[in-house]
Amino acid sequence: MKKLIAILLTSLFLSYNIATTVKASVKSPPKGISADSVVLLDATTGKLLYEKNKDSAYPPASTTKIMTILLVLEHSNLNDIVTVSKNASLTEGSRIYLVAGEKLTVKELLYGLILASANDCAVALAEHVSGTTQKFAKLMNSKADALGCKNTNFVNPNGLYNIKHKTSAYALSLIMQELTKHPEFKVIATTPSYKMASTNKSKIKRPLWNENRLIHKDDPNYYSGCEGGKTGYTTESQHSYIAVATRNGQRLIVVLVHDSKKTFFPDSRKLLDYGFENFELVKQFSKNDVVSKLTLEDGTVLPLLASKDLYIVKAKNSTSTSTTKIEQKKINSSSIKKGDLVNKAVISFGENSYPLDLTSGINYTKNTSALKNTILNDALPSSNSFSVFKNIIKYVLIILVLLIVFLRIRILRRRKIRKIRNRFIYNRKNKKW
Numbered sequence: 001m002k003k004l005i006a007i008l009l010t011s012l013f014l015s016y017n018i019a020t021t022v023k024a025s026v027k028s029p030p031k032g033i034s035a036d037s038v039v040l041l042d043a044t045t046g047k048l049l050y051e052k053n054k055d056s057a058y059p060p061a062s063t064t065k066i067m068t069i070l071l072v073l074e075h076s077n078l079n080d081i082v083t084v085s086k087n088a089s090l091t092e093g094s095r096i097y098l099v100a101g102e103k104l105t106v107k108e109l110l111y112g113l114i115l116a117s118a119n120d121c122a123v124a125l126a127e128h129v130s131g132t133t134q135k136f137a138k139l140m141n142s143k144a145d146a147l148g149c150k151n152t153n154f155v156n157p158n159g160l161y162n163i164k165h166k167t168s169a170y171a172l173s174l175i176m177q178e179l180t181k182h183p184e185f186k187v188i189a190t191t192p193s194y195k196m197a198s199t200n201k202s203k204i205k206r207p208l209w210n211e212n213r214l215i216h217k218d219d220p221n222y223y224s225g226c227e228g229g230k231t232g233y234t235t236e237s238q239h240s241y242i243a244v245a246t247r248n249g250q251r252l253i254v255v256l257v258h259d260s261k262k263t264f265f266p267d268s269r270k271l272l273d274y275g276f277e278n279f280e281l282v283k284q285f286s287k288n289d290v291v292s293k294l295t296l297e298d299g300t301v302l303p304l305l306a307s308k309d310l311y312i313v314k315a316k317n318s319t320s321t322s323t324t325k326i327e328q329k330k331i332n333s334s335s336i337k338k339g340d341l342v343n344k345a346v347i348s349f350g351e352n353s354y355p356l357d358l359t360s361g362i363n364y365t366k367n368t369s370a371l372k373n374t375i376l377n378d379a380l381p382s383s384n385s386f387s388v389f390k391n392i393i394k395y396v397l398i399i400l401v402l403l404i405v406f407l408r409i410r411i412l413r414r415r416k417i418r419k420i421r422n423r424f425i426y427n428r429k430n431k432k433w
């Protein structure tokens with residue numbers, strides 16, 4: 001009985017320890033987030049840490065402008081001079097009252113666009129890039145497709161309400177993820193206030209105040225590490241908000257679309273806290289780390305290197321380990337340069353997987369002579385095998401010789417016996433004894 005109790009207690013102890021070491025405890029996400037489409041995204045890996053109707057499309061209002069900002073930074077220089085058109089000067093909604101014929105730099109207009117959410121600045125910049133807002137909208141949609149945005153259609157560069165102008169929280173997070181690659185955005189988006197330079201049409205330096213409360217240190221909604229954001233509102237669109245923040249090297253993006261209660265500032269802070277407190281960014285491979293090795297037909301060992309730094313996101317108290325699976329791929333090329341893409345790997349961690357391209361760590365040229373020698377050597381027995389083979393033949397020959405001698409002696413002996421027997425019979429027959 002005591003032995004049975006001991007076994008049961010041991011089993012219970014082991015099962016308890018296994019459960020506590022493997023399972024990671026992640027706090028529940030904040031409740032009561034009022035927006036209808038919500039996303040919390042790790043900007044480095046693209047991993048979703050929280051989502052609510054992530055692909056549901058709604059009119060995004062001025063959060064549209066992050067796509068406008070991205071395209072302007074991609075297709076123009078900050079010092080480019082923009083001449084304001086009459087069309088831009090007549091734009092409705094929030095504006096800084098640009099005048100037709102006024103000349104400003106792209107940089108000045110971006111300050112007006114990001115800090116004051118000026119619709120006239122958005123139109124002036126769109127026309128500078130594409131000629132017309134219609135052509136710019138096509139560029140916006142093309143970029144959205146390239147980034148993998150679903151349920152997204154842009155009609156204008158500023159977000160003024162249009163029944164066909166819609167996107168989702170997840171699509172906006174992908175756009176912001178791309179925008180964070182441009183350091184100019186952070187510089188402008190974290191500026192609390194700014195005075196625009198005087199122009200040929202305005203001697204007054206236009207004062208601007210940043211509408212993103214998360215960057216103002218004297219505001220109750222201030223969030224340390226915020227690297228910029230964008231608000232949006234129209235009566236039909238309701239409230240939308242997008243922001244990016246960094247802590248301990250980890251960058252998170254929060255997006256809230258179609259918020260009827262206007263709680264996007266405190267809600268975004270709750271979500272960012274949830275992300276930073278429960279998850280961490282871990283570097284799995286540095287660029288040019290050896291991930292694996294591949295032995296080629298001629299015996300050459302090809303080091304497979306990580307093509308980039310690879311990070312994974314995991315729960316802070318997780319004890320799970322990652323696994324690396326290399327694609328089964330035959331290298332047919334006779335010549336490979338160091339740095340050439342030669343294979344792919346998938347690094348899995350829990351339910352998440354991270355693709356990684358692998359490059360060659362050496363210059364390689366196929367050694368055909370070595371390959372021929374290898375084939376020939378494979379066809380012939382080795383030196384050790386041949387030595388054994390020779391010994392076997394030697395012993396077989398000795399046995400054959402001995403067998404032949406034995407048979408010869410036996411035959412001679414039989415002949416002698418037969419001869420004596422025949423002589424005996426003859427003598428007996430002829431009575432010679």
